[in-house]
Amino acid sequence: MSDSPASADPQQLRAEIEQTRAELGDTVQQLAAKADVRTRAKQALGDATDQVKQKLTDAKDQAAQAATTAKQQLANSDLPAPIRRPLPLAAIGAAAVAAIILLIVVTRRRR
Template sequence: MNEPATPTDPQQLRAEIEQKRADLGDTVQQLAAKADVKTRAKQALGDATDKTKQRLADIRGRTAEAADTAKDKPATAQQKLADSDLPAPLRRPLPLAVIAAATVAAIITVIVVARRRRS
């Protein structure tokens, strides 16, 4: 009882056997690759490293753009202060910064003292 799909020619049989062997060899290689945890872990690490490097490059680019934008802001702020109607001592950025820093320091001191008294 020969199946109709089975070739009767010996050459065809050999060719079919070779094809099946090749397919089986490919399947075994695929299974072996799946079972090789060490190689798969290295591959995953490499992929993660590549993604991280790409993200870092993107962040560096955005940081450079932000730095370029930030370079212009002090000059713009200084020009706005010079053009404003504020009294002359307040138009200079240094005294304004000192006043702001002193105010922040005073607020922090009050908060720290208040918390220590509660304890």
């Protein structure tokens, strides 16, 4: 503000008052958002869900890549044909992915 109230322009004072009101309104909205526990909890849950989905997608991709690599290695190996079948290996890989998913879900629910 100005140094002396007598020399202050009324228009300038009104502008400063409006600016202060706007800043105060923004501050009140920010405080209200922080105090809204339900909304913050929902947002945190959404963030955690997104992280779990991303981790599951990454685990699925890694498992698929590992299964493909193992299938190729088995196909190129000197093992007898019944041992080189990829179906049992795929079942083991699927079981491992399911176990990882179950572990992540149970761990998240206990927190």
